Amino acid sequence: MIEAKGLTKRYGDKCAVEDLTFTVRPGIVTGFLGPNGAGKSTTMRMILGLDRPTRGSVTVNGKPYAAHRTPLREVGALLDARAVHPGRSPYHHLLALAQSNGLPRSRVLDVIEAVGLADIAKRRTGRFSLGMEQRLGIATALLGDPHTLILDEPLNGLDTEGIRWVRALLRDLAARGRTVFVSSHLMTEMALTADHVVVIGKGRLVADRSLASLVADSGHSSLEDAFVDLTSGAVEFPAPTQNGSHS
Numbered sequence: 001m002i003e004a005k006g007l008t009k010r011y012g013d014k015c016a017v018e019d020l021t022f023t024v025r026p027g028i029v030t031g032f033l034g035p036n037g038a039g040k041s042t043t044m045r046m047i048l049g050l051d052r053p054t055r056g057s058v059t060v061n062g063k064p065y066a067a068h069r070t071p072l073r074e075v076g077a078l079l080d081a082r083a084v085h086p087g088r089s090p091y092h093h094l095l096a097l098a099q100s101n102g103l104p105r106s107r108v109l110d111v112i113e114a115v116g117l118a119d120i121a122k123r124r125t126g127r128f129s130l131g132m133e134q135r136l137g138i139a140t141a142l143l144g145d146p147h148t149l150i151l152d153e154p155l156n157g158l159d160t161e162g163i164r165w166v167r168a169l170l171r172d173l174a175a176r177g178r179t180v181f182v183s184s185h186l187m188t189e190m191a192l193t194a195d196h197v198v199v200i201g202k203g204r205l206v207a208d209r210s211l212a213s214l215v216a217d218s219g220h221s222s223l224e225d226a227f228v229d230l231t232s233g234a235v236e237f238p239a240p241t242q243n244g245s246h247s
């Protein structure tokens with residue numbers, strides 16, 4: 001479970017995330033949607049304690065991320081698939097993480113197998129394609145068999161088979177009671193994968209509801225059309241007028 005309350009992040013004059021309150025529940029896949037620059041990555045970084053909120057708070061499974069004694073068992077995250085040392089192999093990257101987090105070596109072999117990297121497990125990642133890096137990023141997120149998964153654009157660079165595999169993986173994790181929070185720009189894929197959506201535009205909450213009800217009430221037949229409609233009106237932080245109201 002992820003609970004954000006009044007979550008706000010300013011970078012100087014720029015308000016990247018404004019007063020976001022939402023809950024991501026276990027047992028379903030929750031899509032995190034928004035146009036470019038809407039604040040999705042900033043929100044995910046705050047959930048993971050990598051950015052400090054200017055205001056508000058966010059907890060994962062009841063505590064701030066940093067307060068968990070064994071965070072990899074609580075939360076698995078994929079933020080940037082390229083953030084692996086190019087001289088390291090998947091096996092050694094995962095082994096180092098497992099050892100520093102008190103996880104058994106058997107988990108390393110399990111997740112390598114699960115993401116289909118067994119044949120290249122000992123090859124340096126420097127020449128990996130983006131799709132192979134994404135698979136390694138997903139393996140890293142799964143390493144601690146965590147209750148909660150936070151994945152930022154996990155489909156980037158994946159081929160059709162890879163996309164179908166991620167869809168099945170996320171649905172299976174949710175069916176096993178995990179909390180799955182996943183951002184993507186691929187609306188067709190999200191429509192097939194997510195049960196619930198949190199939509200933001202220009203840093204603000206636009207929708208937090210079941211995907212089926214969002215599409216049904218939009219008057220459109222696809223998530224993509226409903227999404228474009230919903231977010232087209234997201235005005236970027238209207239400047240207050242002299243009397244304090246928004247123009």
Ligand SMILES: Nc1ncnc2c1ncn2[C@@H]1O[C@H](COP(=O)(O)OP(=O)(O)OP(=O)(O)O)[C@@H](O)[C@H]1O
Nearest residue numbers: 011014015016034035036037038039040041042043
């Ligand atoms: N470190 C930073 N310093 C200043 N501005 C930032 C910083 N990080 C993000 N921003 C700004 O905050 C806003 C939200 O960015 P963010 O990367 O969270 O959006 P996003 O929804 O993940 O976008 P995309 O879909 O394009 O990846 C953007 O306007 C971005 O330029």
